[in-house]
Amino acid sequence: MSKENVLEIRDLHSSFFTDSGVVRAVNGVDLVIPQGKIIGLVGESGCGKSMTAKSVMGLLRYPGRIESGSIRFMDKELVGLPDKELRKLCGNEMSMIFQEPMTSLNPVLRVGRQVEEAILVHGKAEKRAEAKKLVLDMFEHVGIPEGEKRYSCYPHELSGGLRQRVMIAMAMVCRPRLLIADEPTTALDVTIEAQILQLMQKECRESGMSILLITHNLGVVAEICDFVYVMYAGRIVESGSVCEIFDHPAHPYTRGLLHSMPVIGGDQEYLYAIPGAVPNLLRLGAGCAFCGRCEKAQDRCREEMPELKAVGEDHFSRCFLHETEG
Amino acid sequence: MKRVLKRLLSMIPVLLGVMLLIFIMLRIIPGDPVSILLGEHYSQDTIDRLTKAMNLDKPLMQQFFSYVLGVLHGDLGVSYIMKRPVTDIILQAFPHTVKLAVMAALFAWVIGLLTGIVAAVTQNRPPDRIFMTLSLAGVSVPIFMVALALQYFLAFKVKLFPLTSDGSLKSMILPAIALGWNSAGSIARMTRSSLIEVMQSDYIDTARAKGLRRGAVIFGHALKNAMLPVITMMALQLSSMMSGAVITESVFSIPGIGRLATDAVQNRDMPLLQGTILFTTVIVILGNLLADFLYAVLDPRIRREA
Numbered sequence: 001m002s003k004e005n006v007l008e009i010r011d012l013h014s015s016f017f018t019d020s021g022v023v024r025a026v027n028g029v030d031l032v033i034p035q036g037k038i039i040g041l042v043g044e045s046g047c048g049k050s051m052t053a054k055s056v057m058g059l060l061r062y063p064g065r066i067e068s069g070s071i072r073f074m075d076k077e078l079v080g081l082p083d084k085e086l087r088k089l090c091g092n093e094m095s096m097i098f099q100e101p102m103t104s105l106n107p108v109l110r111v112g113r114q115v116e117e118a119i120l121v122h123g124k125a126e127k128r129a130e131a132k133k134l135v136l137d138m139f140e141h142v143g144i145p146e147g148e149k150r151y152s153c154y155p156h157e158l159s160g161g162l163r164q165r166v167m168i169a170m171a172m173v174c175r176p177r178l179l180i181a182d183e184p185t186t187a188l189d190v191t192i193e194a195q196i197l198q199l200m201q202k203e204c205r206e207s208g209m210s211i212l213l214i215t216h217n218l219g220v221v222a223e224i225c226d227f228v229y230v231m232y233a234g235r236i237v238e239s240g241s242v243c244e245i246f247d248h249p250a251h252p253y254t255r256g257l258l259h260s261m262p263v264i265g266g267d268q269e270y271l272y273a274i275p276g277a278v279p280n281l282l283r284l285g286a287g288c289a290f291c292g293r294c295e296k297a298q299d300r301c302r303e304e305m306p307e308l309k310a311v312g313e314d315h316f317s318r319c320f321l322h323e324t325e326g
Numbered sequence: 327m328k329r330v331l332k333r334l335l336s337m338i339p340v341l342l343g344v345m346l347l348i349f350i351m352l353r354i355i356p357g358d359p360v361s362i363l364l365g366e367h368y369s370q371d372t373i374d375r376l377t378k379a380m381n382l383d384k385p386l387m388q389q390f391f392s393y394v395l396g397v398l399h400g401d402l403g404v405s406y407i408m409k410r411p412v413t414d415i416i417l418q419a420f421p422h423t424v425k426l427a428v429m430a431a432l433f434a435w436v437i438g439l440l441t442g443i444v445a446a447v448t449q450n451r452p453p454d455r456i457f458m459t460l461s462l463a464g465v466s467v468p469i470f471m472v473a474l475a476l477q478y479f480l481a482f483k484v485k486l487f488p489l490t491s492d493g494s495l496k497s498m499i500l501p502a503i504a505l506g507w508n509s510a511g512s513i514a515r516m517t518r519s520s521l522i523e524v525m526q527s528d529y530i531d532t533a534r535a536k537g538l539r540r541g542a543v544i545f546g547h548a549l550k551n552a553m554l555p556v557i558t559m560m561a562l563q564l565s566s567m568m569s570g571a572v573i574t575e576s577v578f579s580i581p582g583i584g585r586l587a588t589d590a591v592q593n594r595d596m597p598l599l600q601g602t603i604l605f606t607t608v609i610v611i612l613g614n615l616l617a618d619f620l621y622a623v624l625d626p627r628i629r630r631e632a
Contacts, residue, residue, distance in 0.1 A: 057535050061526075091536035103528040108550045108625060117546075118536045154626040170536065 006178050006210045007033040007056065007094075012069035012079075014048075014055045023281045025051040025064070027234030030308075033178065038204055038211045040225035040242070042218060042257070046278050048234040049214045053180045056212075057096050058086045074177065092122040095171035099183040101163035105155040111163075112151030115139075115170045122174050138169040142199060161192035168196070172203060179203070182214045197224050218261055222246060227314075230254050233279055233289035236308065240315035250317035252294045288319070296321060333618070337611050344607045345397065345600075349390050352596050359594045363406055380406070397604065403597030407589075412601035415586065420605075422493070423582035426574065427567035429495075429502035434509035435560060441510075442517025442556075447544060449522055457514060464511020473504035473577040490579040501578040505571045509563045516559055521552040554625055558617045565613020569606030 014026035025048045033039050041049050054060050056071055056078065071078040073094060078086065090096075095118075098104040106114060115138065116131045125131035132151070139147035142165045155163055164184060171179055181200065185193035201224050204211055213225060221228055221242065228245045230238040230253065238251040249255045256274040276293035288294070291301040300320055308316045309323075360376050377383050381392070396403060402412035441461060445454040480500060481489045491497045524530070525548055533547040570584030579585075583602055590599035622628045 054531075059531055059534055087537040087539065089537070090534070091538075096535045098528055098532060100528055104532045106529040106533065106547050106551070107627060109547070114532075117533075117538065121537055121542075156627050167532070170532070 004034050005032055006035050006074065007031075007212070008070075008072045009052070009056070010070040010072075012052065012055060012071060013067040014051055014060060014064060015067050017063045017065070021282045024234055024284070025281060026055060028069070029231070029234070029236055031229055031236065033210045033212055034227075035177075035210055036204060036208045037226045038201065038213055038224050040221040040228040041212060041214045041231060042216065042221055042228060043231035044216060044278055046281075047231045049231055050182050051234075052231070053096065053182050053212065053214055056180065057090055057094070058083070059096075088122070091118045091171075091176075092174045093176055094178040094180065095174070095176045096180040096182065097164070097167045097171045097184050100187050101160055101167055102155075102187065104167060105163055107155055109154075110152050111155055111158065111166045112153075115166065115173055118170050118173050124174055134173060135169070138173045139166075142169045142172065143195070144169065160188050161195065164188060164192075164196055165199070168199065168203075172209075175207065176209060178210050178212065180212045180214070183216070184213075185220065186215070186217070193220070200224070218246075218257060230257070233281060233284065235289065235318065236316075237290065237319070238315075238317045239308075240312065244312055244315040248312060248315070250311045250315065250322060251290075251319050252296055252321070253290050254317075256293075330619075333615055337608075340611060341604070341607065342394070345394060345604060346390065348600050348603050349393065352599060353386065357594045359406055359596055362594045393600070402601035402604070405590075405598045406595045407593045408595075408598070412597050415598065416583065416601055416605050419582050419586050422491075422580050423568060423570055423575070423584065425495075425498055426501055426505060426571060426580060426582060427564060429498050430504075430506035430567055430571075430574075431509070431560070431564045432506075433502050434506035434513055434563065437506070438510040438513025439517055439556075442514040443521060443544075443549070445514065445518040446521035446525070446552075454518075458518065461511040461514040464507055465515065466511075467507070469504055469508060469571075469573045470577060472507045473501070473574055476500045476504055477577065497578075498580075501571075501574050501580060504577070505567060505574045509560075509567075513556060513560060513563075516556050517552065520555055521548060524548045524552040527551070550624060554621060557620050557624060561613055561617035561620055565610050565616070568613070569609045570602070 009029055009031040012026055012029045012031075013024065016023040016025060027048070029048070029052055031039075031041070031052070041052065043049050051060070051064070055066050056073070058078070060066065066079055069079060073089065076085075076089070078089075105111060112132065112135055115135045116128070119125050119131040119134050120128070125134055135151065136147045139150060144150050144162060144165050150158065150162070150166075155166075158166065167184075179200070184200070185196050188196060197220060200211060200213075203209055213220070215221060225242050227241050228239065229236050230245070230251065232253050238245065238249070238254045240250075245254060246258065249258050253274070256272075259272045260274060262271055274293055279289055279292060285302065287300075287302040287304055288297075288306055291297040294301065298320065304320075306318050306320045308318045311317045311322050360373055360380065360382065364373065364376065374383075381389060384392075393403065400413060402416070404410065405412055405415060408415060441457040445457040448454045477489060477500060481487045487500050488494075488497045491501060521544075525544075530543060530548060533543045538546065570582055570587055572584035572588055574580070575582045575584040576588065583606065586598065587602045587606075589595070590602060
């Protein structure tokens with residue numbers, strides 16, 4: 001594994017083993033996160049983005065589990081790593097923030113204590129007073145004003161933006177190498193969203209931390225990501241640098257996503273929407289999962305799964321179109 | 327503090343209403359206390375004299391107001407049968423009920439919480455299945471069945487415990503189990519479902535993502551949230567136990583509030599019946615109050631002003 005990569009996911013399969021069948025939510029995902037970069041993972045709801053993240057953090061719940069594949073973090077293989085070893089990494093070397101700052105903080109514990117816990121559990125401070133000081137420093141660092149006062153607040157006493165800053169403080173307080181942000185700004189309004197994104201970008205630049213940013217908002221991706229993975233029905237369908245993806249989208253799904261972004265000042269009368277919905281993962285055919293919604297689908301698409309093929313420099317797409325076009 | 331006072335003041339209309347209701351109902355039900363007291367074959371003259379002496383010849387309104395006035399002074403009247411102040415009788419019986427209720431509640435809480443937590447963390451595995459079947463038996467077997475079964479097997483056959491209560495702690499164990507049985511079952515079931523629900527929350531993922539051990543996640547993060555609905559139920563159960571366990575007290579002959587009430591009904595002892603009902607009403611209201619405040623202590627979202 002290359003020294004510059006913090007995380008390398010290879011052919012990851014994570015599934016839910018339900019009574020009505022096996023739901024292959026993550027179906028052979030390859031993903032690489034270089035050091036100090038912000039990597040976007042984009043897709044519709046239910047395409048397996050969060051499942052990929054939770055696989056890395058060991059947060060999958062019954063009946064979900066990792067079936068096969070490899071997740072290498074730094075020089076450790078996480079698949080099959082004993083719980084105890086994984087816990088040492090979680091919240092320490094790698095951490096995660098969630099979509100809903102309202103529900104992802106424990107409502108009956110003071111926020112300061114919740115952040116402090118991350119310090120104490122990883123032994124970054126001996127005494128509570130020491131830990132508290134670290135918490136207050138971190139609060140200041142992530143832009144929480146009047147930290148001393150906020151320290152003893154309960155989550156419901158804080159605004160959504162402050163709550164998400166607390167979550168970031170909690171995730172950052174042990175100086176992780178990798179931060180997984182699962183739709184961190186979806187529940188916030190736009191001005192707060194910009195602030196939170198800036199904060200994450202700053203962290204990334206200053207500390208050399210890498211970020212896996214999961215989102216369905218392409219605007220956010222364009223703003224802060226270096227590289228993008230587009231996911232559909234459990235598979236990566238396209239990947240490339242932000243410029244490549246936005247300027248030359250290759251996969252019909254990516255094109256559809258870009259096309260369905262509203263343009264301010266544009267003269268379009270209706271907002272475009274990709275027809276249809278994400279397929280039922282229980283009834284995936286042999287072919288491309290997107291063929292049912294694809295305007296350019298051919299017979300071959302229904303029978304055969306295309307491979308991820310290079311369509312440009314560091315730009316890959318999973319579609320037969322490129323063979324005929326190129 | 328302001329809220330406590332407000333809640334206490336709001337008890338007054340409730341109590342007045344309860345007093346009025348009891349008063350009316352006791353006058354509507356058949357059975358004249360005077361003739362019950364005298365038995366048969368008494369002259370009309372004696373009956374009239376006694377009626378007058380018991381103030382039963384006065385207009386109903388006047389009877390009610392003199393009763394309320396007495397209650398305000400802590401005077402609940404004099405028992406027709408026992409010829410003693412009702413207040414004294416109740417205060418004498420109450421410690422027995424309290425002893426029984428506290429022991430029953432402790433039994434129910436310890437058993438209920440433990441089995442509920444174990445069941446929740448072993449969800450759908452054998453310990454969960456066993457405990458939940460048991461707790462189903464707990465909530466569905468009636469108290470008198472449990473009481474009689476305990477009495478028959480553990481007191482009569484095995485002679486581990488005395489058959490009836492003599493006031494000692496040991497003699498209270500069987501009654502406490504009988505009375506706490508149903509509560510233990512419902513606490514276990516509620517704890518389990520509440521804890522399982524809480525474990526699905528986002529903040530549990532956050533806690534796990536921090537690298538906390540499973541035990542720390544359950545006891546440090548999940549349990550306090552899961553206990554919120556359970557605490558309310560536990561406080562209400564305690565107050566209902568405190569207000570007298572009619573069946574348990576009868577089966578084990580414990581001279582508590584429940585026994586007073588049944589005796590009073592049988593003897594048409596109106597002052598005593600009024601007194602016990604009023605007393606239990608106060609207990610239940612206080613129990614509700616306690617539940618609300620415990621809830622506020624545990625849940626900062628409810629604790630607005632402190």
